[in-house]
Amino acid sequence: MxxxxxxxxxxxxxxxxxxxxxxxxxxxxxxxxxxxxxxxxxxxxxxxxxxxxxxxxxxxxxxxxxxxxxxxxxxxxxxxxxxxxxxxxxxxxxxxxxxxxxxxxxxxxxxxxxxxxxxxxxxxxxxxxxxxxxxxxxxxxxxxxxxxxxxxxxxxxxxxxxxxxxxxxxxxxxxxxxxxxxxxxxxxxxxxxxxxxxxxxxxxxxxxxxxxxxxxxxxxxxxxxxxxxxxxxxxxxxxxxENVKDYLKTKRENALYYNQLLGEIKGITLPAERENVENCYWLYSILVEDEYGITRDELIQKLNAGKIEARPFFMPIHDMPPYKGSRHGDLTVTNELYARGINLPSSVGLTKEEISKVCETIKNSVD
The missing domain is CATH 3.40.640.10 (Type I PLP-dependent aspartate aminotransferase-like (Major domain))
Structure with a gap:
């Protein structure tokens, strides 16, 4: 795994x-x-x-x-x-x-x-x-x-x-x-x-x-x-x-490699990095759009079957019993991102070969 x-x-x-x-x-x-x-x-x-x-x-x-x-x-x-x-x-x-x-x-x-x-x-x-x-x-x-x-x-x-x-x-x-x-x-x-x-x-x-x-x-x-x-x-x-700078460098390099391999897959939205920001990419996260062909949960099942751990985005807190009565604004994007988001393997020790396997599984899951 x-x-x-x-x-x-x-x-x-x-x-x-x-x-x-x-x-x-x-x-x-x-x-x-x-x-x-x-x-x-x-x-x-x-x-x-x-x-x-x-x-x-x-x-x-x-x-x-x-x-x-x-x-x-x-x-x-x-x-x-x-x-x-x-x-x-x-x-x-x-x-x-x-x-x-x-x-x-x-x-x-x-x-x-x-x-x-x-x-x-x-x-x-x-x-x-x-x-x-x-x-x-x-x-x-x-x-x-x-x-x-x-x-x-x-x-x-x-x-x-x-x-x-x-x-x-x-x-x-x-x-x-x-x-x-x-x-x-x-x-x-x-x-x-x-x-x-x-x-x-x-x-x-x-x-x-x-x-x-x-x-x-x-x-x-x-x-x-x-x-x-x-x-x-x-x-x-x-x-x-003492090693945090090396860990951070590796995380960012791995994110760039993910971007390279996933960038041309239709229906996969990559994580953003806005101007004047450096993202540590603690977890490398993508969105599964309708154009991809299968749902977020179906892709997670295929990744898990390939011995790749993946997880959906955090479930919105406002829908949970302790907080259902809390005040909130329009949460349309929150709900949509939960339905589409996946966190992919992101360990510092992740190898290029493992990233390639993850990306190949995502690519082949809708072929």
Whole structure:
């Protein structure tokens, strides 16, 4: 089976993890925790970084840091993994679903303003599958209406918009290091910001809002959260980060090869890369149009039969039981993309031969 997206482990992971074990620094306190934050912040170009137990925790922490809660609304796409939407509910706020762009699959910034009310507190762009949202437009709208912007960059590490890393353009950005992401710690996440006060506040909340007194007692002035990553996983992350540029280069090369092989197949729409954007192509994603000859699900079945793992786009959140009553705009494109979208194998370790096999299967499935 050619897997959809698996980790690439080729560097100092074992060496650094062994160092944690040898020195007994395996929990949430240790040198690798701080080092991972510092190195990650340096890579993406943020002033502050706070490591978390997973990407979901980073998103929840971002909302808490900005004081978003009961009575507030957050504008978010429905075409996304459910995590960002759930975190909005975790803090007592309500999601408001906006449609997406057909070419990039991400939040359509031109549809945001029509959804803004007096309750709107933030916009949460989700850079799904790697392509950034139009952050220039998002930030213009946010400034006009005095809204916060929390970037869900969990799938877009390494992507850029006008030369800036995805996740560093809004007030706060959040990343995931799940096993299928560009770099992994097994489980883990990171919150980044260029506002030092937000960074300080996020770290405080993520470590149980703990203050250590002169006699080493713990004092808590408010409710905090246990969101910190263990030193063991941070050590793994430091090692992964050392190879992130190579991983990103490979992802983009593989996407170009996919484009080359799939570009002339009638009825297959390739992923876009808009002007002034660099897409990390976390997952290489295509649309199956009516002209192709068989449906999206029929193609997935043929790929799976050929021992190729493929997956449909995320199912729209607004159609799921917990969110059916949520406010939303016209979601025509969201629904269409779900019906047509497929994610193809996208591991860093994917070979050219494997890409060729995937593309040949797609080509031959309608011959």
């Amino acid at each position: 050619i897997p959809l997206c698996i980790p690439e482990i080729r560097g100092n992971e074992l060496k650094y993890v062994k160092d944690c074990i040898d020195t007994n620094w395996v929990s949430s306190v240790g040198s690798y925790v701080n080092l991972f934050e510092e190195k990650f912040s340096e890579y993406v170009g943020s002033k502050s970084a706070v490591v978390t137990m997973n990407g979901t925790a980073a998103l929840q922490l971002a909302l808490l840091t900005l004081g978003i809660g009961g009575g507030d609304e957050v504008i978010v796409p429905s075409l996304t993994f459910i995590s960002p939407v759930n975190t909005i509910k975790y803090v007592g706020a309500e999601p408001v679903f906006v449609d997406v762009c057909r070419d990039t699959f991400v939040m359509d910034a031109s549809k945001i303003e029509e959804l803004i009310t007096s309750k709107t507190k933030a916009i949460m762009p989700v850079h799904i599958y790697g392509h950034p949202v139009d952050m220039v437009k998002v930030m213009q709208i946010a400034k006009k209406h005095n809204l916060f912007v929390i970037e869900d960059a969990t799938e877009s590490l390494g992507s850029t918009c006008n030369g800036k890393m995805a996740g560093t353009i809004g007030d706060i950005g959040c990343f995931s290091f799940n096993g299928n992401k560009l770099i992994t710690t097994g489980a883990g996440g990171m919150l980044v910001t260029n506002n030092l006060e937000h960074g300080k506040r996020a770290k405080f909340l993520s470590t149980q809002a703990k203050v250590v007194t002169e006699n080493k007692a713990f004092y808590h002035s408010e409710i905090g959260y246990n969101m910190r990553m263990p030193n063991l996983l941070a050590a793994f992350g430091v090692a992964q980060l």
